[in-house]
Amino acid sequence: MTDETDRKPAPGASTNRRRFLTGTLAGGAAIAASGGEAFAQRKRKPIGPNPDNQPPNVPEWSKVLGDGVASHPYGKPSKFEAHVVRRDVEWLTASRESSINFTPLHELDGIITPNGLCFERHHGGAAVVSPFDHRLIIHGLVDKPLIFSMDDIKRFPRTNRVHFLECAANSGMEWRGAQLNGCQFTHGMIHNVMYTGVLLKDLLNEAGLKPTAKWLQVEGADSSGMNRSLPIEKALDDCLIAFKMNGEALRTEQGYPLRLVVPGWEGNLWVKWIRRIEVGDKPWFAREETSKYTDLMSDGRSRRYTFVMDAKSVVTNPSPQAPFTAKGRNVLTGVAWSGRGHITRVDVTLDGGRNWREARIDGPVLDRSMTRFYVDFDWAGNELLIQSRAHDSTGYVQPTKQELRAVRGVNNIYHNNGIQTWLVRANGETENVEIS
């Protein structure tokens, strides 16, 4: 078996990461300006109302036959939903291949992210991998090294799990203050999907772990390799090797034909296009380009092993990209999640934290999954300062940004789970702000 650990990371991979950091922290003014422009464009709906199609008239679509069943072998969203797309921010990273786009959270409801709208994070672009030639190799501290084809993997017992995947850098641009005007950009490095796959534990047991096995090095088949170190306890606990998302094959962008699912842990460990697992007795951090996934503290020390994503929430509507359009009856909604368990409660304030009320949770409440909440209320047209605060099954309560900064400083971009504030103006216009 060939050992390919000496493969080079994608050209410029580490410099891109550095630029991501400086671009973020230095470019505050530019960020706010371009965010506003993009916001104005998004507000213009591509297709508007037409009174000829409204009562008492007979609308045009009632006068003609619709498309036949052979017209759309694979269905797409209605043309009226063309604005519901992943979006990226051009200045954020130096290249399109080592980059990121964002889930349009403000356009979604329930808890499942549709496959075509799941944010993408690549370090070497999205690899197009043939399932006929793809193999998963398990070697290192095992009794017998194994090579699995896709068919081999699909013969193991399957399991279905709904989990969120959040990039550790989600909300990272907001560490120093409110920056981006829209929850798509402040919180959109997350998706929530039902995975079908097999337990990683079953594949490891098939190879037979040696008693000295402590860490896995996991590698993807894309040009970045995305080598990550995973402790054996987590691998044997609940990790999946998944081949389906929301019932259908993984999308190319999400790692087709095979990805690692690491419930509750930061996104960079969820290796896509997974091709190799080397079992070892120590972590490979020193060799990892992405070992910079550590949290730099104000005193220059860094937090490491910050694998778990703490409880977090965001109000998706209203938000800068989805303002209230009328006074009176309105639906406020959002999502909450925790990498340590399930969401037990979400509080919402409309007046910047003076009064809190418990939001109504609706839909499935699952372990390490997004949970949907609502507040149904009458808006008098007054200014609002909206926040949400998540509680999880460990008793943890989502902190304010001030509380986070007091502990971690501001020289950081990872693991920002602080409470988000939206300012709703009397005309409905909604802005990303911070209050102290």
Ligand SMILES: Nc1nc2c(c(=O)[nH]1)N[C@H]1C(S)=C(S)[C@@H](COP(=O)(O)O)O[C@H]1N2
């Ligand atoms: N092979 C490979 N796996 C990868 C990456 C990558 O670039 N290559 N990016 C990681 C990071 S940093 C994140 S946040 C998630 C993003 O998963 P998504 O693209 O499905 O949203 O994939 C992870 N797995």
Ligand SMILES: [Mo]
């Ligand atoms: Mo990430």
